[in-house]
Amino acid sequence: MSTTIAVAGKGGSGKTTLASLIIRFLHRQQGPILAVDADPNSNLGISLGLQAKRTIGQVQGEFLEEKLDIPPGLSKQAWLELKLHEVVEESEGIDLIVMGRPDGPGCYCSINVLLRDYLENLSGNYEWTVVDNEAGMEHLSRRTTQKIDILLMVAEPSLKGLRTAARLKALVEELKLSIGHQFLVVNRSSNDLPPPLKAEVEKVGLDFLGTIPQDEAIVQYDLEEKPLLSLPDTSAAAIAIKEMMGNILKPNKM
Numbered sequence: 001m002s003t004t005i006a007v008a009g010k011g012g013s014g015k016t017t018l019a020s021l022i023i024r025f026l027h028r029q030q031g032p033i034l035a036v037d038a039d040p041n042s043n044l045g046i047s048l049g050l051q052a053k054r055t056i057g058q059v060q061g062e063f064l065e066e067k068l069d070i071p072p073g074l075s076k077q078a079w080l081e082l083k084l085h086e087v088v089e090e091s092e093g094i095d096l097i098v099m100g101r102p103d104g105p106g107c108y109c110s111i112n113v114l115l116r117d118y119l120e121n122l123s124g125n126y127e128w129t130v131v132d133n134e135a136g137m138e139h140l141s142r143r144t145t146q147k148i149d150i151l152l153m154v155a156e157p158s159l160k161g162l163r164t165a166a167r168l169k170a171l172v173e174e175l176k177l178s179i180g181h182q183f184l185v186v187n188r189s190s191n192d193l194p195p196p197l198k199a200e201v202e203k204v205g206l207d208f209l210g211t212i213p214q215d216e217a218i219v220q221y222d223l224e225e226k227p228l229l230s231l232p233d234t235s236a237a238a239i240a241i242k243e244m245m246g247n248i249l250k251p252n253k254m
């Protein structure tokens, strides 16, 4: 069965970086991965060195247009599935889908249901589904995301950052999403958090999974637009992710 890991957090906290590093780890150690870019300002593909030709949002827009060019004998639903299939960008061991934003006005309620079913079926083909979310919880609240086994809340190493993580956690609770286990990850920080931050971590009320250090290799890759998939195993952030994933994958955590 497929395991879904989703990443959430404040803008710029490191969601896409964390999602990419997890995909990098799983790609090296485990089975096929479906990478889902659920940020309308899509950039997970850049981090992975993959480029989707179309987005789910574009297909949604077309679906709602009056002048749908559906061949005779094909139902609207079958047409949609065909089109959605074209959105999957396939590569070695990792496929990418980009949610994008729906084109044009209209009510997306009915299509969201179809979309959720489609995504649920699709992720069944992969051992892992990794979802990079936008800073707001829009996408999660539209519930186009299927069940989440593991939600990682990323925070900056500051009181403000941790308090935002706590607010997002409350929001997630309000949405009553089906989430197996939630963890807190502090990005750009050494393991040795100053006492006020340690106290704040406690207050967030999520299992603390660990920290990702500020990594100059990531800065360099970003500047050179190099995919994080090729980050060497010696990178400090890659080492931290390996340890975190080891903890997540412990049988009692899943």
Ligand SMILES: Nc1ncnc2c1ncn2[C@@H]1O[C@H](COP(=O)(O)OP(=O)(O)OP(=O)(O)O)[C@@H](O)[C@H]1O
Binding pocket: 009, 010, 011, 012, 013, 014, 015, 016, 017, 018, 039, 134, 135, 187, 188, 212, 213, 214, 215, 216, 218, 219, 222, 237
């Ligand atoms: N541990 C790290 N070490 C060095 N640079 C990092 C680290 N984490 C993130 N960055 C850099 O910080 C910037 C923001 O990170 P990222 O894009 O992952 O954040 P985000 O939460 O996805 O942002 P957004 O809300 O805009 O989607 C990027 O340029 C990224 O390369």
Ligand SMILES: [Mg+2]
Binding pocket: 015, 016, 017, 039, 043, 132
């Ligand atoms: Mg991002």
